[in-house]
Amino acid sequence: MKAWLLFFTGNNTLQRDSITTAISDEGIYIRNYTRPSGPGILVFDEMTSKLCNFLKEASREGHERILAIASSRNVIASVNVWRLLQAGASDVICWDSSIDSARNIAARLTRWSTVDQLLNSPCVKNRLVGNSFAWITLLRQVVEFSHFTDASILITGESGTGKELVAQLVHEQDQRPKKKDIVTLDCTTIVPELSGSEFFGHERGAFTGAITQRNGAFALADGGTLFLDEVGELPLSLQAQLLRVVQEGMYKRVGSNTWQKTSFRLVCATNKNLLQEVKEGRFRYDLYYRIAICTCHLPTLAKRTEDILLLARYFMKKLQPDEEVPDLDEAVWKYLLKRKYPGNVRDLKQMVSRIMYRHVGSGPVTVGEFPEEERPSDCYETADWHNESFRRAIRTALDQGVGLKDIGRTAENTAVQIAVTDEGGNLQRAAHKLRITDRALQMRQATRRQPETSHNKENF
Ligand SMILES: Nc1ncnc2c1ncn2[C@@H]1O[C@H](COP(=O)(O)OP(=O)(O)OP(=O)(O)O)[C@@H](O)[C@H]1O
Numbered sequence: 112m113k114a115w116l117l118f119f120t121g122n123n124t125l126q127r128d129s130i131t132t133a134i135s136d137e138g139i140y141i142r143n144y145t146r147p148s149g150p151g152i153l154v155f156d157e158m159t160s161k162l163c164n165f166l167k168e169a170s171r172e173g174h175e176r177i178l179a180i181a182s183s184r185n186v187i188a189s190v191n192v193w194r195l196l197q198a199g200a201s202d203v204i205c206w207d208s209s210i211d212s213a214r215n216i217a218a219r220l221t222r223w224s225t226v227d228q229l230l231n232s233p234c235v236k237n238r239l240v241g242n243s244f245a246w247i248t249l250l251r252q253v254v255e256f257s258h259f260t261d262a263s264i265l266i267t268g269e270s271g272t273g274k275e276l277v278a279q280l281v282h283e284q285d286q287r288p289k290k291k292d293i294v295t296l297d298c299t300t301i302v303p304e305l306s307g308s309e310f311f312g313h314e315r316g317a318f319t320g321a322i323t324q325r326n327g328a329f330a331l332a333d334g335g336t337l338f339l340d341e342v343g344e345l346p347l348s349l350q351a352q353l354l355r356v357v358q359e360g361m362y363k364r365v366g367s368n369t370w371q372k373t374s375f376r377l378v379c380a381t382n383k384n385l386l387q388e389v390k391e392g393r394f395r396y397d398l399y400y401r402i403a404i405c406t407c408h409l410p411t412l413a414k415r416t417e418d419i420l421l422l423a424r425y426f427m428k429k430l431q432p433d434e435e436v437p438d439l440d441e442a443v444w445k446y447l448l449k450r451k452y453p454g455n456v457r458d459l460k461q462m463v464s465r466i467m468y469r470h471v472g473s474g475p476v477t478v479g480e481f482p483e484e485e486r487p488s489d490c491y492e493t494a495d496w497h498n499e500s501f502r503r504a505i506r507t508a509l510d511q512g513v514g515l516k517d518i519g520r521t522a523e524n525t526a527v528q529i530a531v532t533d534e535g536g537n538l539q540r541a542a543h544k545l546r547i548t549d550r551a552l553q554m555r556q557a558t559r560r561q562p563e564t565s566h567n568k569e570n571f
């Protein structure tokens with residue numbers, strides 16, 4: 112496999128040569144760094160802002176894999192490795208000639224390359240659409256865990272974020288030999304009186320109406336995957352029964368005294384915060400730790416707005432597979448990007464269907480093809496940001512005698528406050544949103560923490 116290699120170190124040519132040779136000997140074809148970068152190895156001997164900026168750029172904010180190698184044990188001990196990850200490194204290891212560092216490097220690059228190949232395979236790329244960092248990070252985690260292990264996975268996320276799609280992906284990527292099917296059980300539809308039979312199956316005559324023997328979900332999922340959707344809805348009594356099967360793979364049919372054996376991969380999904388449910392006594396903690404060996408949290412559509420138009424085009428193509436996907440008029444795509452999606456991807460999908468049912472001709476989708484109730488009520492809101500309400504706020508400030516300088520400063524402070532809050536306090540992402548450098552934002556925040564001067568009383 113190919114990777115670029117770059118040294119952010121002093122002129123220790125001896126070490127450079129030995130690192131280059133050792134890595135090449137592990138079968139890595141070393142090339143020079145060029146853009147777009149692809150996977151790479153970066154050897155460093157100190158943490159500088161130049162290094163962090165390079166990581167950010169070369170990793171395309173985390174899309175490309177970069178392995179950062181500290182040139183010695185002392186170096187790795189002296190840097191904040193978490194900051195390197197934040198800057199865009201996928202991992203940080205130390206070059207240590209006493210262990211097989213080159214093999215460790217090759218192992219990581221190979222694993223990442225396999226995961227990224229799987230991610231780019233048509234069965235993933237054409238079904239789980241998205242190119243945003245949040246989505247790619249999530250998929251990498253799911254694919255790696257599904258492909259290389261057979262442990263339980265808990266998928267969490269708001270309604271419509273794609274939990275069921277991800278559960279299917281887990282099953283598809285599972286490498287168990289002679290793998291059987293995925294069996295889905297929706298825990299919201301479980302009737303407590305019949306639930307035993309749903310899960311365990313029953314013997315003939317076990318209860319009134321049990322005229323034949325029947326297999327339950329545990330038997331049907333044997334050799335395959337059991338997908339428990341909305342697992343947070345599972346009654347406590349059933350949670351206890353489930354625990355035994357998950358732990359030991361043994362169960363009895365209703366009306367039988369014989370233990371049956373089963374072996375399945377467990378995938379659970381919920382839009383609840385299960386840890387909170389555990390805290391409040393509604394979910395067993397021992398079951399939680401069994402089902403959540405790996406947890407994957409799906410981002411809301413609001414956290415991956417870069418994917419909105421990509422998804423919209425994907426749904427259009429699905430609706431009209433034999434036709435060219437139409438363009439979107441500027442007002443249409445701007446509105447799609449701006450609209451709120453409480454139902455996440457499902458919401459967008461429905462919205463696109465409703466537009467496409469009205470769309471005619473070979474031209475672009477236009478605003479008149481939006482259903483009436485979808486049209487923005489406040490037209491100013493979808494136009495420029497410096498709209499009527501903005502002018503009103505400025506007029507009020509002027510009427511109150513606020514000068515131009517203070518208006519400008521307040522607008523800047525408000526923009527910073529909004530960006531930092533929206534990005535959950537992550538200054539790097541906030542700086543990106545504000546189109547300023549990380550350093551400029553850090554400086555602003557640092558000044559903010561200093562005692563206020565008499566003319567700067569804004570609280571941002
Ligand atoms: N990344 C995606 N690419 C393509 N389609 C998607 C994507 N995410 C979700 N969808 C589509 O959106 C719809 C909702 O997805 P899904 O049913 O998997 O969500 P969910 O999280 O299970 O929702 P709920 O909590 O309501 O059950 C489905 O039609 C699914 O195909």
Ligand SMILES: [Mg+2]
Pocket residue numbers: 274275340
């Ligand atoms: Mg679902």
